[in-house]
């Protein structure tokens with residue numbers, strides 16, 4: 392079998408295998424049609440001396456922006472145009488590992504194949520740059536199209552600040568416990584645009600999961616499984632809301648008292 396950067400590197404392999412597992416969930420949930428969604432993971436902590444001297448297998452490519460905190464960092468990135476359902480089985484054929492060069496403005500692919508990273512690389516890397524700069528332990532970012540959460544954004548009612556957050560938290564106690572910063576909302580902007588990237592960065596100061604109106608979510612967490620979990624619990628709440636509406640009534644939701652009790656019991660920020 393062809394050798395891989397993951398051979399004899401169990402920690403690095405575990406991180407990439409988590410990405411593959413999550414990619415499978417995204418497909419199964421119907422959140423990743425065609426090439427929908429992106430994943431990037433900062434894997435610098437698993438990089439050894441041998442990886443540091445691995446030759447580039449691509450030309451030097453420009454990021455399109457300068458990101459000073461990313462000097463010498465390494466990322467696993469889903470490939471542009473690749474399918475999550477393929478990545479689930481073959482993560483190193485549908486994604487690649489890149490090294491950020493010393494100018495902090497360009498990168499090379501180092502393994503396993505010259506798979507061009509996601510079209511959203513500038514925005515993903517801007518987020519990682521900001522996470523490092525703000526001392527965050529978060530290493531993974533996820534963009535996906537969760538059906539019911541996206542559907543909510545087709546109504547003005549749920550685009551008001553924290554309206555969706557309050558409703559989603561009130562559907563089942565776990566949602567507030569496991570997505571304690573709620574769901575940030577970003578008004579519609581062109582996919583892949585600088586405006587969308589800038590708005591995402593601003594909103595991540597207050598939320599771990601942000602919604603791009605009529606498009607999808609962007610989530611960050613310590614690893615890709617945890618980022619997925621936050622989106623999953625929010626979408627579960629949206630499903631409970633819809634189930635109640637389908638039964639012909641507006642769900643009551645937990646009371647403010649019950650929500651406050653949860654915040655105290657779980658020591659939650661909001």
Ligand code: 2HA
Pocket residue numbers: 426427428429509510511534582583
């Ligand atoms: O990469 O979902 O918004 C595919 C997307 C971009």
Ligand code: ZN
Pocket residue numbers: 427428534535536582606607
């Ligand atoms: Zn998208």
